[in-house]
Amino acid sequence: MQEEASYTCDSCGEEIVIPIDPSAGLSQEYVEDCPVCCRPHVIHVELNDDGSAHAWAEPE
Numbered sequence: 001m002q003e004e005a006s007y008t009c010d011s012c013g014e015e016i017v018i019p020i021d022p023s024a025g026l027s028q029e030y031v032e033d034c035p036v037c038c039r040p041h042v043i044h045v046e047l048n049d050d051g052s053a054h055a056w057a058e059p060e
Helices: none
Strands: 002-008 015-019 027-033 040-047 053-059
Touching: 002 040, 002 053
Parallel strands: none
Antiparallel strands: 002 015, 027 040, 040 053
């Protein structure tokens, strides 16, 4: 099981690493501020059957 994933902040361009919580389901969505520029993003995480994860973000 993949323990972390990353996305690129569209505001500041930084790569942000986030922890993966498999207990939250296969398709996850939540709001989180970028730890670098503090702009809010909607984080999307998709977990695959093989344990891999894909994350991306959109501005809130």
